[in-house]
Amino acid sequence: MDAQRAKAIFDSPEMIAVKLEGKPVWIEHVDVDNGMATVQVGSDPLDTQTVKIDRLEEK
Template identity: 85%
Template sequence: MDAQRAKAILDSPEMIAVKLEGEPVWIEHVDVENGMATVQVGSNPVNTQTVKTARLEEK
């Protein structure tokens, strides 16, 4: 997905499912300018990764 869509999902009051390589993630921060997002993988709050937004899939 593009960075603008990732930011819209982050800012949305609705819960929108997002996956990273088939794993559910929560978007925690989006750097629109650089096309990067920090995501929490699964339900473990300490398991975070910073990835290109292009790797994220909306489900």
């Protein structure tokens, strides 16, 4: 995924499925300039990771 698409998903009022290494995630923040995103893994709001946006897949 590219940074602009990640930002569009983050800004969208719709729920768009995104995965990180096959696991469902929610995008919580997108840093377009650095190509990074903070995501919540699964349903645990305390399980967050900051990852390169190109590791995210839209499903």
